[in-house]
Amino acid sequence: MAEPAEPPYVRIAAELSRRITDRELAPGDKVPSTRQVAQEFRVALATAAKALDVLRAEGLVITRPRSGTVVAPRRGGRAGEPAAELTRERVLAEAIAMADAEGLESVSMRAVAGRCGVAPMSLYRHVEDKQSLLLLMADGVYGSAEFEVDGAAPWRSQVESIARRLWRLHRAHPWLGAISPLTRPLPLRNLVAMGDKLLGALEALALPPLLHFNVHVLIYSHVVSLASTIDHEDAAVSETGLSADEWTDLQWIQHRVDERFMAELPHFARLFGRLGAMADGYDMDLDDLFELGLGLILDGVEALAQRTAGSPELYRETTPETPPGAPVSDLHVVLGATGAIGKAVTAELIARGREVRAVSRSAEGPQGFRADITTAEGAIAACAGAAVVYQCAQPPYAEWAQEFVGLTDTVLTGVEKAEARLVMADNLYMYGPVDAPLTEDLPYAADFPKGRARARVAEMILNAHKEGRVRASLGRASDYFGPGGVSTVLGPQIFAAAAAGKTARWVGEPDEPHTVAYLPDLAAGLVALGEHPKADGYAWHLPAGPPVTGDEFLALVWKAAGGRPRSASIGRGAQRLIGLFNPVVKELGETWYQRDRPWVADDTAFRAAFPDHVKVTPHEEAVAATLAWFKQRV
Structure with a gap:
């Protein structure tokens, strides 16, 4: 019986292998292309490709960028020649050479080990893994x-x-x-x-x-x-x-001589037509x-x-929603404009020459606008035509857990209807107890009703931004003080008391550092967020002065007040006792963790993002201005 004929691709692969073995084709030489093999051996392209695949499988040829298929380097060195020491530098040099020659996809721990002539595991003494190798x-x-x-x-x-x-x-x-x-x-x-x-x-x-x-x-x-x-x-x-020029010529040469095709492309024809300036082609x-x-x-x-x-x-700085040159309203709407923060934001906007609508139930002042924003209708009316809405309104402190989420829902409805940007005046309750400086990336870990409510409000606003309903940012601050700050823990307990010559009391441990914010600075930070669309989608800790202890803050108050200092601190036991008669002090119990340890807000992110809009009044100056305002009310 006659032996079966040898497949043509095997015969071709054997011949090319002989040329490589006999060094007719030396390492690095270009191997005949699929077309060249097909022409030389008078076979189909598929047969020629199969022959080259055999050579690749045997490791005789490799595909190398900028060269195509070439003869592979010979393995091993000369007999008796010691192997080069394996170091990180050698590993990187071999890996870089491989990526340069064969492309990044060719680089693997096993392939680099092969080039180095060592076992793959040997590389792990010098590089941690493939990702580390690529970075190095x-x-x-x-x-x-x-x-x-x-x-x-x-x-x-x-x-x-x-x-x-x-x-x-x-x-x-x-x-x-x-x-x-x-x-x-x-x-x-x-x-x-x-x-x-x-x-x-x-x-x-x-x-x-x-x-x-x-x-x-x-x-x-x-x-x-x-x-x-x-x-x-x-x-x-x-x-x-094929080279780029060869491929381009094959794709386009027929079109360049097709007059009907070029007639549809008059500008290309002027360049590439038979009489065009680039009739001979374009070499990139x-x-x-x-x-x-x-x-x-x-x-x-x-x-x-x-x-x-x-x-x-x-x-x-613009966003896709506010392209350069687009007409944009300059109306800035302040919700809760009769509260301490709302008044401060309104004053800051007026000082900057902005058109302001100050929304409240009472419509105070020339910018006043009466609306009940706890209803969707009221919120829509309040926000109509706004470019930016500053949400400074809040329910009574004792009702945060029950009412804040509902209020936020109606505010979002009004802002969305107006297609305005939203800036939320926020605090730090959502983080819960923390034993390090507070940063914006902390999880919302509050486990008490008011903290959970503030966390939910923040999530609602940021989710509305992600969903494309509104463009929003949040500006967060710690305990604040300043002219008009009558409902804060620092106002009546310290400034009102000192202005009346009574004992000023720091609520909490007097020797723990605490971030305090000055109302005009807080307002300036919120307005900066309102003026910069790149703030959208994030919560920001607003700039504040350096942390102070209770003792240091009280010393500044009495320095401004003059006379004999009368200071004290309210500890946890006293807070519980006073809370029996004072509902505001009673509510402080669930946030006592902010007062028995360092409570420091890190505002680095804001300072880095808006370096030209950081307003921080020195504590001494801020305390003096606040005390002067309280003295006028005595």
Whole structure:
């Protein structure tokens, strides 16, 4: 019986293997493409592809970006040659070389170990896992570049130098952008250091802060987006065996000679038609495109810097809902305008020249507007036509748990109907007991009725923002004092008493630091949130002065009051006793955790986001102004 014929792809694979073994094709040489194999051996493309797959399976060839399919490096060194010591530096060097040659997807712990000639587990003594390996690779590449510039050189020369070095780096290592994409940048030390130098080079333009940072992001994105095409092209070459020019010619040559097709594209025809200026085709040069784009960006930045010089309002922070140039109402509505915070916010808005509607049940003052915002109809009427609504209204303290959620629901209805932004005057109750400085990312852990109510209110507002019903932010403050602050724990117990020459009493442990907010500063912080759409969607701790102990605060009060100091503190036992006769003091029992330990609100986030809108009056000045107001009422 005759033996079965050998399949053609096996015969072809054997011949190509012989050429590799006999070094007719040396390591790194390009292997004939699928088309070339098909033509040489007179077989179908599928048969040629199958032959090359056999060589890949045997490890004789590899697919390498920018080269296509090439002969694989020979394994092992010379006989008796000692293996190089395995170090983190060697691991990273091999991994980077692999990513450069074969693409990031080729990098794995096993593959890198193979290049190093060691078992895969050996790598774990030097890098924790693949993700750590990738981050170390990227940071190492950025660290290998020299981004230092002459600080005395013109700003444009400095920026061009940094951008060109970054371009060369990404040109050589196009996988870099995939590890730290523009929208999810990683804190790679050397990448951030490069960004810092770029920001420094741009400082000479004196751009507004947000524009300054955005320009630095734009320059980085110009480099990364162009370099990413190299990575995509490498993959396409590996897959098709065609260069970009060859592929483009195959796709478009028939259309360029099709007069009917070109007739529908007159502008393309002028360029690429038979008589067009680019009839011979278009050769894309990424380096030329990079230089063109960089020049256009910097020309535009320079022009914008000249326009915004002395006029930062020409570059305003906007949101998709408030595009540049869109007509926007300037009406600012204050709900609860007769309360201490509402009055302070109204005064701050008037001082800034804003159109104000001060909403309350009594409609006090020239800006007064009467409405019952506990009903949907009243809230809609109160908010109608508003650009920003400041929610400073609240139920009686003892009724928070029963009424605050319902009030918030009607307010959200009014704000949503008006398509306005909402700023909520909030406090710190939702966090519950905390033994460290309070930050906005703390969980809502309050386990008492008022705290749970405040947590629910905050969740309602932020959820309404996430759902797209309203655009909202929350400004949070600790215990406050100031002119008009008659219903706070600091007002009657301290300022009213001192103004009348009576004993001023600090509620809580007198030697524990406590954040206190001054009403005008608190109001300025809320208005800043109302003026900046980027505040939307978040809770913010409003700026306040440094924490003070009860003893320190009382000393400031009596320094302003003059005369013999008369001070005392109300401890937990006294609070319970006084609470039998004083309902306000009685309610303080469930928040005593704020008074028997440090209670410090961290306002770092606000200060970082709105550095030009931080208003903090020195405690001594704030206490004196508050006491003067209370003395006028004695």
